[in-house]
Amino acid sequence: MFKRIFYSLQEGIVDYRQLGTSNLKLSVIGFGCWAAGAYGWGDVRDNESIAAIRQAMDLGINFFDTADVYGRGHSEEVLARALGNRRKEVIIATKVGNRWSADGTRIWADLSPKYIRRAVEDSLRRLKTDVIDLYQIHRPDPQTPVVETMATLLDLVKEGKIRYIGTSNLSPDQLREYLSYGQVVSLQPVLNLFTRYSEVQLLPLCREKTVGVVVYSPMAMGLLTGKYNKPVSFKPGDFRTMNVLFQGKNFERNITVVKALKKFANERGYSVAQLAVAWVIAHPAVTSAICGAKRPGQIKETAGSFAWKLTHDELIEIDRIVASAA
Template sequence: MRRLGREGPLVSDIGLGCMGMSQFYGAWDDAESIRTIHRAIDLGVNLLDTADMYGPYTNEELIGRAVRGRRDQVLIATKFGNVKGPDGRVIGVNGRPEYVRSSCEGSLRRLGVEVIDIYCQHRVDPSVPIEETWGALAELVAEGKVRHLAVSEASPRTVRRAHAVHPVCAVQTEYSLVSRDPEEELLPVLRSLGIGFVAYAPLGRGLLTGRITAADDLTGDDFRRTLPRFQPDTLSHNAGVVERIALLAGSLGVSLTRLSLAWVLAQGFDIVPIPGTKSLARLEENVAATLLELSPAELAILDDLAPPGCAAGDRYPDMSGVNV
């Protein structure tokens, strides 16, 4: 177990990202997803990560169905702030206090719970002072509708300002062997403030499974086709980086996935990765990473194979909405 923040919740070493169970990565099956969630709980995974925009809205409903009768065994983390239009596309970010409250009420209803364990601001609204957004969030905590607060893709300066209004238990952003930007500035600030870190896409959105080496490996509706790191020129470079890591995994007798997650876990006990999957087999492989302890020599080799900045291409087509 790892604690998110000095006074935050105790969570399992590894969580379960549920986004792909309702959108983004091709076809899905609700029944299989619920079986995967139940198996995760059986394996000791207690952190389930979702958001109102996933689906949109349907992922929260799925989580709600899955945890009925097992609510006391899980911590539910959901998010607000990304606003979607009728066609499902994100049309903006909203951090206004009245929107915060209405979003929370909607999530509570869809999840079928009385309290959200971790309520996360999905993206920072640059048009609303963070103090106003977090003032509204603090009210939700005081009212017992939310237990802990988090923020995703926020700059160190914004995190400091939010933390001054109400304790931030965790900051969430992308972090993996092929996406190490948080190490430069964000992680040191979080550690100085006693804030935890939730690493989403700890397998590089599938790159670090070794199963994506060309655009044709993705279905036509897979949103990764829009990401700079999965374009033909950049994907060729990034697959080469992954291949070198895979060779090390082979020499150690472990899977590439397990090695990659073990590396994230080794970066600090304040870091909790939330790999997403809708497959029982892949879930069990992910959880097995918690049993793999890497030596200093092995970690040094990985640093050489995948140093900061090793991946080609930005994380998103438009990076202006992250690290605000």
């Protein structure tokens, strides 16, 4: 039996951490709304996404991350519907810079001032809000100078359309460049037990510069939930088909690792998904781990990660398990 320990905001037990140099205090577990866009994630239904978001709020989760590219804006619309009149209770983060072609067949990077101006108005409308708490660049745009992108974002802060500027998918040098032009309060890198390159330079840099870290894919796109007992084939267009973790021998090896991690977690009364998230939020540089959910039960389980404070010995054993299958 897993320890289903869930804390509500009213009880005052849920962890909250300050995001970088901002005055935002994020729940250590954030809710990721990528799947709510209902594109590239298999069977996703709006009513279940809405129920999951509302349950997350009831559990004390106050940080919701989306992007204009998710489902061509549909994710933002679903989030707005779910929040309803509870908008002031939460921190909304969305992203700009991944632009769909008119026919919806391709995506390219665009952080030009003209596009940002248009995109922020579209996001404000879809989110049904007057201000976006955290507006993040989704990925670098090699065609637009960073100085132009930052000047536009800083103007949006002055105009009251966004509160803070965040970044995502940057290298250490790229992050330094963004910081040189003004206040950047966060970076969103991938971090999980299978993908750890950000630990080498990015996370130490964020600690040095007081940049908040909101991690995406802490459960490795579902791989660390333990739901795969053997490799499976995904439908064409599913995002997991493009991830090396789900390909060939990698997939087989990773499933073996997850089974061992599951045994380790179960022996301590937790699920492997809770282990995966607990491991991420144990990192001293991490502010919040963004966890996706297609339906209510999933986010309820994830919330149990709050309760597991991994010891030094447990962290060492987890590393050993992951390395043993290399």
